[in-house]
Amino acid sequence: MAGTGTEQLKRVLKPVHLWAIGVGLVISGEYFGWNLGWAVAGTIGLLIATLVVTLMYVTFIFSYTELTAAIPHAGGAFAYAYRAMGPFGGLIAGYATLIDFLLATPAIAVSLGSYLHFLYPVIPIMQSALLFNAVFILLNISGVKESATFSVFITILAVAELLLYMGIVTPHFKMVNYIANPMPFGWAGVFAALPFAVWFYLAIEGVAMVVEEVKEPKKNIPKGYISAIITLVFLALGVMILTGGVTDWRKLSNLDYPLPEAIGIVLGKANGLTKIFASIGLFGLIASLHGTILASSRQVFAMARSGYLPRGLAQINHRFKTPHWALIVSGLVSFIAIYIGTTAQIIILSVLGAVVMYMMSMVSLFMLRKKEPNLERPFISPFYPIFPATALVISLICLVAIMYFSVIVSLIFFAILAMAIIIFMLMGKHKVKILDDVLLEV
Numbered sequence: 001m002a003g004t005g006t007e008q009l010k011r012v013l014k015p016v017h018l019w020a021i022g023v024g025l026v027i028s029g030e031y032f033g034w035n036l037g038w039a040v041a042g043t044i045g046l047l048i049a050t051l052v053v054t055l056m057y058v059t060f061i062f063s064y065t066e067l068t069a070a071i072p073h074a075g076g077a078f079a080y081a082y083r084a085m086g087p088f089g090g091l092i093a094g095y096a097t098l099i100d101f102l103l104a105t106p107a108i109a110v111s112l113g114s115y116l117h118f119l120y121p122v123i124p125i126m127q128s129a130l131l132f133n134a135v136f137i138l139l140n141i142s143g144v145k146e147s148a149t150f151s152v153f154i155t156i157l158a159v160a161e162l163l164l165y166m167g168i169v170t171p172h173f174k175m176v177n178y179i180a181n182p183m184p185f186g187w188a189g190v191f192a193a194l195p196f197a198v199w200f201y202l203a204i205e206g207v208a209m210v211v212e213e214v215k216e217p218k219k220n221i222p223k224g225y226i227s228a229i230i231t232l233v234f235l236a237l238g239v240m241i242l243t244g245g246v247t248d249w250r251k252l253s254n255l256d257y258p259l260p261e262a263i264g265i266v267l268g269k270a271n272g273l274t275k276i277f278a279s280i281g282l283f284g285l286i287a288s289l290h291g292t293i294l295a296s297s298r299q300v301f302a303m304a305r306s307g308y309l310p311r312g313l314a315q316i317n318h319r320f321k322t323p324h325w326a327l328i329v330s331g332l333v334s335f336i337a338i339y340i341g342t343t344a345q346i347i348i349l350s351v352l353g354a355v356v357m358y359m360m361s362m363v364s365l366f367m368l369r370k371k372e373p374n375l376e377r378p379f380i381s382p383f384y385p386i387f388p389a390t391a392l393v394i395s396l397i398c399l400v401a402i403m404y405f406s407v408i409v410s411l412i413f414f415a416i417l418a419m420a421i422i423i424f425m426l427m428g429k430h431k432v433k434i435l436d437d438v439l440l441e442v
Contacts, residue, residue: 011212011213011214011215011217012213012215013210013213013214013215013220014214014215014220015220015223015224015227016152017149017151017152017214017224018207018210018214018220018221018223018224018225018228019155019223019224019227019228019231020151020152020155020156020287021151021155021206021207021210021224021291021294021295022204022206022207022224022225022227022228022229022232023155023158023159023228023231023232023287024151024154024155024158024287024288024290024291025203025204025206025207025287025288025291025292025295026200026201026202026203026204026228026232026288026291027155027158027159027162027232027235027284027287027288028108028111028284028285028287028288028289029199029200029201029202029203029236029288030162030200030232030235030236030239030284031111031257031258031259031281031284031285032111032114032255032256032257032258032259032285032343033107033111033196033199033343033347034046034050034196034197034199034200034236034240035196035243035252035253035254035255035258036196036253036254036343036344036347037049037050037192037193037195037196037197038193038244038249038250038252038253039250039253039254040185040189040192040193040196040405041183041184041185041189041190041192041193042181042182042183042184042185042189042249043178043179043180043182043244043249044179044182044183045182045183045184045185045186045187045189045190045193046193046196046197046240047240047241048190049190049191049193049194049196049197050197050200050236050237050240052190052194052197052394052397053194053197053198053200053201053394053398054200054201054233054236054237055390055394056358056390056391056394056395056398057201057204057229057233057391058229058233059386059387059388059390059391059394060205060358060361060362060388060391060395061204061205061225061226061229062226062381062382062387063361063362063365063381063384063387063388063391064205064208064225064361064365065221065222065225065226065379065381066365066377066379066380066381067080067208067361067364067365067368068207068208068211068217068221068225069217069218069221069222069377069378069379070218070368070375070376070377070378070379071083072211072212072214072217072218072221073208073211073212073302074208074210074211074212074298074299074301074302074305075090075094075299075302075303075306076097076205076206076208076211076299076302077093077094077096077097077205077208077357077360077361077364078090078093078094078097078299078302078303078306078308079302080093080360080361080364080365080368081093081094081360081361081363081364082306083364083368083372084363084364084365084367084368084371085363085364085367087424088421088424089360089364090306090308091308091420091421091424092356092360092417092421093356093357093360093361093364094299094302094303094308095353095416095417095420096352096353096354096356096357096360096417097299097353097357098296098299098300098303098353099349099350099352099353099413099416100202100203100205100350100351100353100354100357101203101206101292101295101296101299101330101350101353102296102330102333102334102337103337103341103346103349103350103353104202104203104288104292104296104350105133105289105292105293105296105330105334105337106129106133106334106335106337106338106341106346107343107346107347107350108285108288108289108292109129109130109132109133109289109334109338110125110126110129110256110338110343110346111256111257111285111343112128112129112132112282112285112286112289113125113126113127113128113129113132114256114257115256115257115260115278115281115282115285116128116282118257118260118261118278119260119275119278119279126338126339129338130335130338132286132289133289133293133331133334133335133338134331136286136289136290136293137293137327137328137330137331139290140290140293140294140297140322140327141317141322141324141327142322150290151287151290151291151294154283154286154287154290155287157283157287158283158284158286158287159231159235161277161281161283161284162235162238162239162284164277165239165259165263165277166238166239166242168263168266168267168273168277169242169243169246169262169263169266170242172245172246172266173241173242173245173246174245174246175245177244177245177246177247177248177249178241178244178245178249180248180249181250191397191401191404191405192401192405194397194398194401194402195347195348195351195352195398195401195402195406196347198351198354198355198398199347199351200232200236200240201229201232201236202350202351202354203288203291203292203295203354204225204228204229204232205354205357205358205361206291206292206294206295207221207224207225207228210294210295210298218376218378218379219378221379222378222379239259243258243259243262246262246265246266247262247265251265256343257278257281259277259281260274260277260278260281263277263278293327293330293331293334296330297322297323297326297327297330298323298326300313300323300326300329300330301313301314301323301326304326308424312325313325313326313329314326345409348402348406348409349409349412349413351398351402352399352402352406352409352410352413353413355395355396355398355399355402356399358391358392358395359392359395359396359399362388362389362391362392362395363392365381365388366385366388369384
């Protein structure tokens with residue numbers, strides 16, 4: 001196990017926990033965020049973008065699982081890039097992963113606040129978002145097994161609710177609604193919609209952050225990843241298509257709570273089922289908020305343990321065996337983002353981090369195949385090199401599209417990365433060999 005004797009995590013997670021964490025991390029993406037893609041692409045434009053992104057995620061997950069099973073390290077892409085490319089590769093991948101998860105958390109928290117506000121208009125969005133954040137930081141500090149057991153429970157409820165949602169709206173689906181003004185911005189809209197399509201699946205890679213807490217990781221990780229991606233593809237396509245046909249999709253294209261609104265249109269806002277659905281709709285958002293807090297804290301922990309962040313953040317709570325300081329600092333970043341960013345800006349920034357991390361991971365896979373041909377690989381990427389190459393190319397297309405359509409947000413992302421590289425070099429970190437057993441095997 002990586003790390004020193006005082007920096008070890010407990011191995012208690014099974015495949016069902018990994019499925020729940022993987023689906024739970026992502027499932028809020030089916031509840032909100034994706035519909036913002038309609039505003040820039042229309043229904044068919046977003047559908048095309050989503051099919052392309054679905055191909056990217058299927059090929060990525062099958063490739064990424066090879067890395068996760070071969071190098072079971074809480075740093076995820078940071079660990080793989082360090083081992084393949086050295087200190088600077090690790091820094092770029094680690095930074096991108098931090099942005100991915102640290103900013104997914106506040107976006108989900110704000111949507112949770114919006115759902116509550118939809119149900120009870122007297123409850124303010126901002127304050128409830130902050131409260132949810134604080135509560136789930138405390139839950140995660142209390143222990144990973146307790147936290148993962150909660151993930152299983154809340155994720156099953158969230159999946160069941162989406163299936164119920166699809167059952168309710170299917171009889172009201174009208175193709176004439178779905179294909180009305182289907183691509184108002186042409187093919188340019190398809191590219192503009194890519195980050196919102198990514199939001200359907202963003203964060204599934206977070207399963208890698210808990211691999212040091214998995215029993216028999218080399219056998220159980222592939223089971224968890226593959227079952228999770230199959231579940232999410234079905235839910236993403238079902239929710240997006242069916243919702244687009246229940247009404248004029250433009251009524252839903254700028255809301256943080258599109259599914260309760262769609263149910264309200266179908267059944268009437270006064271219908272008791274509408275309120276019940278919106279209430280249990282909180283489960284999906286809670287599952288993802290809980291999962292992203294767990295994943296982001298493990299990334300902070302892994303980078304701190306390796307000396308890329310202050311080492312104090314790698315401290316493990318003696319009672320609960322969880323990285324409490326990493327959880328608290330991750331929460332503070334989320335609090336700040338809730339106050340200063342819009343939902344769309346936070347989503348785009350999080351997606352930027354994700355696609356850069358995907359690219360670094362696929363490059364690491366190619367390099368490690370050549371650099372360490374004898375590395376034990378319990379799971380081999382199928383159709384190599386086609387799968388990782390496909391994921392790499394589509395990730396690059398997503399990156400270019402985001403930079404073109406979201407210039408200011410992209411400048412912020414790369415400016416912070418440049419500052420991190422400069423500080424890294426000034427501190428001489430690129431010359432220091434990190435004390436981490438897994439990463440020293442290079």
